[in-house]
Every structure is written in structure tokens, then in C-alpha cells.
Amino acid sequence: MKELELIGSEEWCVFKDLGIPAIKARIDSGAKTSSIQATNIKIHSKEAQEWVKFDVNPLQENRSIAIPCEAKLVDRRMVKSSSGISEERLVVKTPVTLGDSVFEIELTLANRDTMEFRMLLGREAINERYLVNPAETYKIQDFSEEQINKKYAPYFKEKTGLKIALLASNPELYSNKRLMEAAVARGHEIVFLNVELAYMKLDAHSPEIRYRGGNILKEFDAIIPRIKPSVTFYGCALIRQFDNLGAYCQNSAEAITQSRDKLFASQLFSKNDIHIPITGFAKSPMDTKDLIKMVNGAPLIIKLLESTQGKGVVLAETNKAAESVINAFKSVQTNILVQEFIKEANGQDIRCFVVNGKVVASMQRQAAKGEFRANIHQGGTASIIRITPEEKKLAIKAAKVLNLAVAGVDIIRSNKGPLLLEVNSSPGLEGIENATGKDIANSMIMAIERKLKFRM
Ligand SMILES: Nc1ncnc2c1ncn2[C@@H]1O[C@H](COP(=O)(O)OP(=O)(O)OP(=O)(O)O)[C@@H](O)[C@H]1O
Ligand SMILES: [Mg+2]
Numbered sequence: 001m002k003e004l005e006l007i008g009s010e011e012w013c014v015f016k017d018l019g020i021p022a023i024k025a026r027i028d029s030g031a032k033t034s035s036i037q038a039t040n041i042k043i044h045s046k047e048a049q050e051w052v053k054f055d056v057n058p059l060q061e062n063r064s065i066a067i068p069c070e071a072k073l074v075d076r077r078m079v080k081s082s083s084g085i086s087e088e089r090l091v092v093k094t095p096v097t098l099g100d101s102v103f104e105i106e107l108t109l110a111n112r113d114t115m116e117f118r119m120l121l122g123r124e125a126i127n128e129r130y131l132v133n134p135a136e137t138y139k140i141q142d143f144s145e146e147q148i149n150k151k152y153a154p155y156f157k158e159k160t161g162l163k164i165a166l167l168a169s170n171p172e173l174y175s176n177k178r179l180m181e182a183a184v185a186r187g188h189e190i191v192f193l194n195v196e197l198a199y200m201k202l203d204a205h206s207p208e209i210r211y212r213g214g215n216i217l218k219e220f221d222a223i224i225p226r227i228k229p230s231v232t233f234y235g236c237a238l239i240r241q242f243d244n245l246g247a248y249c250q251n252s253a254e255a256i257t258q259s260r261d262k263l264f265a266s267q268l269f270s271k272n273d274i275h276i277p278i279t280g281f282a283k284s285p286m287d288t289k290d291l292i293k294m295v296n297g298a299p300l301i302i303k304l305l306e307s308t309q310g311k312g313v314v315l316a317e318t319n320k321a322a323e324s325v326i327n328a329f330k331s332v333q334t335n336i337l338v339q340e341f342i343k344e345a346n347g348q349d350i351r352c353f354v355v356n357g358k359v360v361a362s363m364q365r366q367a368a369k370g371e372f373r374a375n376i377h378q379g380g381t382a383s384i385i386r387i388t389p390e391e392k393k394l395a396i397k398a399a400k401v402l403n404l405a406v407a408g409v410d411i412i413r414s415n416k417g418p419l420l421l422e423v424n425s426s427p428g429l430e431g432i433e434n435a436t437g438k439d440i441a442n443s444m445i446m447a448i449e450r451k452l453k454f455r456m
């Protein structure tokens with residue numbers, strides 16, 4: 001028998017014909033065919049043969065480097081993903097270099113960026129060539145970070161900026177103007193995209209996003225979603241599409257959707273040991289009395305599940321009033337939650353602005369006289385505040401649990417310590433930049449640069 005070379009569980013592969021100088025592969029003997037992450041997949045014909053053009057982001061956690069590749073299409077195959085869903089994948093054939101060996105392999109193009117490794121080396125490539133030692137990595141060859149940086153030096157976007165899209169509704173809004181300004185100031189190209197003017201083509205191999213007039217939107221490095229509540233559903237569908245096309249979305253569609261549902265978000269918080277005011281939720285009006293008792297009776301707060309700017313938040317001062325308001329909402333099939341009233345907060349709450357796991361600014365909001373809601377839109381006033389380490393920890397954890405890179409976390413101070421009120425996925429910049437004098441728009445743009453490993 002031929003002596004087989006030892007291979008680790010992870011190895012560097014080189015694809016000379018594709019122009020990929022190095023890509024980390026997980027050695028996956030559980031998969032028959034090898035696969036590679038690919039975006040912008042397009043089929044074309046050349047001399048009676050089908051070819052595929054696609055882009056590969058060869059470096060993990062870096063989508064700013066995309067290598068345009070072209071290879072012969074040799075097959076279309078139904079592939080079952082780890083989630084059990086079958087989908088059609090294109091298969092190309094190309095030589096791979098592993099150390100000193102060069103041999104042809106088949107590669108399926110995986111047009112989704114859910115893989116930790118941008119490449120999997122399957123059984124067909126390993127059989128009769130290598131013996132896998134799962135306890136080791138980079139047995140065949142290892143590249144240092146320096147070597148990788150050198151190989152990819154021509155691809156790092158040194159001078160030109162990132163291409164960013166602000167996906168929102170109103171370009172005149174303070175927050176949106178500030179974000180556009182901050183991106184330009186840092187040398188990036190940024191365009192404003194109105195959520196409602198973009199439309200999508202869904203197709204396994206060449207999904208697209210087009211804009212009013214037919215322009216195809218492509219090659220964005222990053223998307224800043226600022227989706228207003230009334231267009232959450234459509235806005236999130238667009239974000240998913242941009243994500244499928246390989247753009248980094250600062251807040252994911254899933255995270256935004258979760259944070260917009262107060263009940264679901266509250267369940268995530270209690271599951272993750274984040275303290276919130278005692279909250280109740282019920283469908284039937286039969287148990288309203290017990291629901292009221294459950295949250296310690298009146299005075300109590302009743303909230304519409306999807307509310308903003310404090311518009312759907314009501315204070316019921318007596319049990320009788322609470323009962324009639326709750327039953328009134330239920331009779332019109334409106335989803336509400338009932339919550340313990342934190343009286344000792346004295347109409348104050350704290351807004352923490354979290355970016356990439358850090359509190360970049362925080363302010364206190366004080367409700368107008370005779371009002372319990374601290375929202376600026378309800379006449380509240382903002383001032384600078386120093387938050388406690390406990391509050392800071394709470395804000396960071398809340399954003400993390402919802403998987404939001406940018407979050408406005410509202411905290412209320414109670415006798416039991418700080419409690420989480422809610423987390424906003426498109427927190428406004430005006431109130432907090434004015435109150436704290438901090439350049440939060442700049443922090444958001446820098447956070448994108450860091451995520452994309454963009455170097456100025
Ligand atoms: N349980 C509570 N006890 C005391 N005050 C509360 C309570 N819940 C909410 N408030 C007050 O009401 C305000 C609005 O509540 P909340 O933030 O839940 O609603 P919202 O409509 O989603 O507002 P936002 O514009 O911040 O999204 C809070 O900022 C806080 O000042
Ligand atoms: Mg809210």
C-alpha cells in the first residue's frame with residue numbers, strides 16, 4: 001500500500017487557477033465533495049461549455065476581500081445542508097495545491113456565508129492521498145499572519161474606502177444625515193437607499209436587489225439598517241437579501257425582528273437571567289384579575305407589544321382602571337403586556353447606546369411634569385449621566401442576547417437594582433449626541449471598519 005501523508009483537521013489550500021493565494025479548509029471526511037463559499041454566482045457560456053463566475057471571501061470574518069473567480073461548470077447537484085434542507089449547488093473542477101501536491105478536485109459552490117470555514121475539503125479529495133489526524137492542524141503547511149497579509153496585500157483596500165448603504169426611509173432625519181456625514185468623513189462611499197424603493201429577485205444562483213428604475217445594487221461592503229417599525233417586515237427581508245449577497249449588515253434581520261417583539265425579547269431576557277420588571281401576558285380576558293395580581297396590582301403599566309416613542313404605554317392607577325383597559329385592548333384583539341410599575345424611578349430612565357459590545361454613550365431621561373414616560377417624544381429631557389458598572393454590564397448583555405451590534409438599551413433604576421426596560425435596534429442619535437456631545441455616528445462607522453478588518 002502507498003504510504004499516505006498525514007493531514008490535520010484544518011489545512012491551508014491554494015487555488016492557483018482561481019487566483020486564491022491561501023484559504024483555510026476544514027478537513028471534513030463526513031462530506032463527499034469539497035465545497036467553497038461563493039457569492040455573486042453567475043453562469044455563462046464559452047465555446048459551447050458552461051462556465052461560472054463567482055466571488056470568494058477567502059479570509060474568515062473578512063468580507064472586504066473578495067477574489068473574483070472563474071471555473072468550468074461540471075455539474076449541478078442536490079446537496080443536503082446540515083439543517084436537512086436540499087438545495088441545488090453548482091459544481092466546478094479546479095486544481096488545488098496542498099503543500100507540494102497539486103491535484104484536481106470538484107468543488108461545490110455554497111452561496112451562503114454561514115460556514116465558519118470558507119472551505120471544506122471532503123472525502124473525494126482526501127481518499128488515497130491522506131490520513132487524517134484530527135488532533136492536529138496545519139500538518140502540511142502553515143502560514144503566519146504576516147505571510148497571509150503579504151499574500152493578500154494587493155487586495156486590502158488601502159486607499160479607497162468601503163462601499164456602504166444606509167437602508168432607511170427618510171434621508172432628512174438627523175440620525176441618517178449624521179451617519180452619511182460620518183461615513184464620508186472617514187473616506188467611505190455611502191449611498192442612501194429607501195427601503196420601499198428597493199426590490200428583490202430570489203434565485204438560487206444569482207439573487208439580486210434592484211432599485212427604483214432598475215439599477216442593480218451590488219458590491220456593497222456594508223449595510224447600515226435603520227428600519228422604521230412600520231416597514232420592519234419588508235426591511236428585514238431586504239437585509240437578509242443583502243446578507244445573502246455577501247454584504248455585512250450592521251444589525252441582522254433576525255436581531256431586528258426579535259428586538260421589535262417586546263414579548264419575545266422579554267422571554268429571551270428572562271431566559272438569559274436579565275432582570276426586567278415583572279411582566280405578564282395573557283390571551284383570555286377571563287384571568288385579567290389574576291394577571292393584575294401577578295404583577296403586584298395597580299398602579300401598573302400596560303404596553304402594546306409593538307410600541308415606540310412611548311405612544312403605546314399606559315399607566316393604570318387603580319385595579320379597576322387596569323382591568324377595564326386590559327379588557328378593552330383584548331376586545332379589539334390587540335396584543336399587550338402588563339407590567340409592574342417602577343414608581344421609585346420617578347419618571348427617569350437611562351438610555352445606553354451600545355456599539356459592538358461597548359457602551360459608547362449614556363444619558364438619563366426625565367419625564368415632563370405629571371408624566372411617567374421619560375421618552376423625548378413625550379416631552380422628556382435628557383442629561384448626561386454616569387452609569388454604574390452593574391448598569392453597564394446589563395446594557396452590554398442585553399445587546400448581546402439580542403445579537404445587536406448597535407442597540408439603544410433602556411434601563412430603569414428600581415429598589416431591586418437596575419432593570420432592563422427594552423432594547424431598540426435603530427436607536428436615534430439626535431437626543432444622545434446632543435446630551436453627551438459624543439460622535440456616535442463616527443463610532444458606528446468605525447465599528448463597521450473593525451468588523452470588516454478595514455485598514456485606513
Ligand atoms: N415598568 C415601568 N415602570 C415605570 N416606568 C416605565 C415602565 N415601563 C416604561 N416606563 C416608562 O415609559 C417609557 C416608555 O416605555 P418603553 O420604553 O417600554 O416604550 P416604547 O414605546 O417602546 O418607547 P421607545 O421609544 O423607547 O421604544 C420608558 O422610557 C419609561 O420612562
Ligand atoms: Mg421601544
Ligand SMILES: [Mg+2]
Binds near residue numbers: 310410421422
Ligand atoms: Mg423606550
